[in-house]
Amino acid sequence: MAVKNASAVKRHKQSEVRRIRNKAVKSSVRTGAKKYVTSVQAKDQAKAGDLLHDLIKDLDTAARKGIISRNAAARKKSRMQKLFNASFAAK
DSSP states (O other): OOOOOHHHHHHHHHHHHHHHHHHHHHHHHHHHHHHHHHHHHOHHOOOOHHHHHHHHHHHHHHHHTTSOHHHHHHHHHHHHHHHHHHHHOOO
16 A cells, blocks of 8 residues: 555455455355255255255355345246255156
8 A cells, every 4th residue: 555544555455354254255255156066966865955055045144244245146046946846856
């Protein structure tokens, strides 16, 4: 930072805290998605259902807080639900 303006310093600190918090939320969403896909590939329907519920909750929370866009959250939820339905549909 070139200028040591008090308000600029405060804004910089706030943005750093928010960046770290947003990064943690995005990381947890990605981790949840990976766990979900792994359980679907392992054909574990009960575990996949629970992980899907948790993933949808995390995506909705991230979208509500503005960390990811509403459309991105909806798109990811749709794709994950489609994967679940295709994998565990009654044949």
